[in-house]
Amino acid sequence: METSENQNQSNFFQSNTAKMIMVGLLTLVLLIPLELVKDLIIERSQRQNEVITEINDKWGENVFFYGPILKVPYTSYEETISINEKTKETVKQKKASTNYAYFFPEELKANTNVTTKVLNRNNYESVVFSSKMKFEGDYNLPDFSSKNIKNENIQWDKATVLIKTTNLKSIKDEVKIKFRNTNFTFEPVYSDTTKDSTEALETGYIDLRKILVLGKTNFNFDITYNGSQQIKMVPIGKTTQVSMKSNWAAPSFTGNFLPDDKTKQITNSGFVANWKILHINRAFSQQSFDNLPDLSQYAFGVDFVIPVNQYQQNERASKYGFLVIGLTFLIFFLIQSISKIRIHIFQYSMIGLALILFYTLLISITEHSSFRNAYIISGIAVVILIALYSVSILKNRKFPVFIALSLSALYTFLYVIIQLENYALIVGSIGLFAILSAVMYFSRKIDWNTSNS
Template identity: 85%
Template sequence: METPEKQTKNSIFQSTTAKMIMVGLLTLVLLIPLQFVKELISERAQRQKEVITETNDKWGKSVFFYGPILKIPYTYYEETVSINEKTKETVKQKTAHTNYAYFFPEELKANTDVTTKALNRNNYESVVFNSNMKFEGNYIQPDFSSRNIPHENIQWNKATILIKTTNLKSIKDEVKINFGKTNFTFEPVYDSEAKDSTEALETGYIDLTKILTNQKIAFNFDITYNGSQQIKMVPIGKTTQVNMKSNWASPSFTGNFLPDDKTKKITTSGFVANWKILHINRAFSQQVFGHLPDLRQYAFGVDFVIPVDQYQQNERASKYGFLVIGLTFLIFFLIQSISKISIHIFQYSMIGLALIMFYTLLISITEHSSFMKAYIISGISVIALITLYSVSILKNKKFPVFIGLSLTALYTFIYVIIQLENYALLVGSIGLFLILAEVMYFSRKIDWSNSNS
């Protein structure tokens, strides 16, 4: 026969409060392996970034472009004054120096066709593109009057046309410009005085005295890039019009200017975007004397980046791990309290570890399949495992069926939240509110005052 002291001790450990504390502590303990799973996801995501960077370096990096720029050298004289020590006379001496004037087009039109594709290496995927860019426009007669430079000091026969860009190694064809009905070929040049990270293409000397007239001088050229992640350009025309189309269905328009909403179209098969930018929309003039400034801050373009990749989706799913474990334990605890069925803390532990296995299955299967397939396979596996295990715990079929349906609804709810971007917080908040309401409804008749329940 048990002593009153022993009966009291057993009563304390079998009480509802004690069980709640143990289940709560177990939930906190399970956060440790859950954190290990999150670190695994982060490690795999970092490895993906390294592979993507390596792949993009070989295929082609981001494309940044502005041009064409008419570059005209001119001579200016610097006067120095010195005193002859012998005669004590003042001697004035003029030294000739060469500087450059840069003139931007009056009109610039660009039509860009971008074809994207996925490159796979091992279990990792990178999005790259091939861009065919066609430019046309015109220049007007260069005006040096603002600097009072005499006509005879201008070296009209040594003008060149310049393009500032990045990713030179991924240009696929020779670049030629038709300027004033004459073709000129671009060659790479090294600019030691460049104030930005761009590279340069430049033509040979052009004798403007044979080309420039009082009328506008037209030009056109094509340039084809292999690239990745991004295309950006600077609107250097007095009027710049850009049309871009692509098979990429998730463009992110970036930079200092956005496309026209009236003509922009985004569908599942790609997008079409148009920009029209005037010189009064940006804070630099149509001509620059001295050195070209860094105009990157005025660039605009498109990012070709996967909006939510598989590792981001896995990371977002793992953030709901605590919620899944807590709600599942709560369901079992309510069933235990209502049905008076005793569930051992070891059995709670097995259920918790099964829930964590969902995330290891998810990340491993995702690397060999799509996230949706991996989520379905992992979800079905874990739900089936816990449902069958609960049959042996609860000794009937009614409660296990309820648990299986509840877990199915919970995992479906989390999947919907992961897929949503703009409405994830709203849907998540409403869903949690409804879950709380259901818990309050089912727990309303439990007699919490009975310590041995």
């Protein structure tokens, strides 16, 4: 009786069912080192972001710009009524205060030339740029009639021109605006408003009655920035036309307005983009009284970033690690079941660790080369390692060749999926369907009720 039970127990552990359970459990155990590899990729990616932030902080940060804006002070009076306690008479008093009105240009044209380059530190890189921005346009004499403000209350001789921007520390030249034949120099303005993320440049006093007295008056000014990652501006002109040219071949147009498709050109050597925005295209008027509104929601521009960086590609590759391990074990298990060759669980473990080693090789080589080169080198190394190990396990060369070809096809298939964006799901689904069909075909004649001896 005991002999029969021991024999049944022995038969069970030698059965395909028991081996499937052990291989399945091993696959789950190997998820632990696979997760550690994923954590390593995330850690390296975070380190890259820290280095990029440090590089950008020293070179120059994002550029956000809108201007020029006429800032005109005016005097308003508030009438107060009080009662004299001695005489019991009603006393009316007028209290004067200075407020500001803001006026945007009638026409604004911006011509921007952006030269990008990649800065490297150790194994990390960041995209930075130098931009030369040329502005021109015209103003009309400000109209206060909508607020019933009398002309004598307008302080025409104390008007200024204002520019709202970020990244002041990376402006490379002095900024001057020219009205007719007169230049006015911008100076930084200290602001204690913590809610406003922009900084301000403002000119000294301008007597608008002398500058704008003849109707439309032209202006022009230049700004040169060192910056990184992004340029955005607000279309504050009644008609705003912007032209941007750059050597960056992978622009990402962002914000509230896209460039004109008819004139937009993107090539391997760079891009050219043009915008034309009318005042009816955005929900703010050409003038504002008492305070300047937050117009950042109407901004548009270009992102200068690497579309898919090496760490994103490594992270996407590692997400398929469970699939690679599972399919590779399945191939060995089918070979074992068809050929009656015994493969020890330790040998499965060695194969699984070799598959995980692929991802550590991939991330380390990528940091010193491109993702494509790293993928090819890591894939070849792991395929050769497993194929040579299979020769000693399977005792022939036919099955190891099949394993090497299968792994090569699997890694190639996954590389194609990683590179695709819009079609990754459909290609992956079709590929997995083909793999499942192949497994079903090759396993159709296996007798799962018998045990290997």
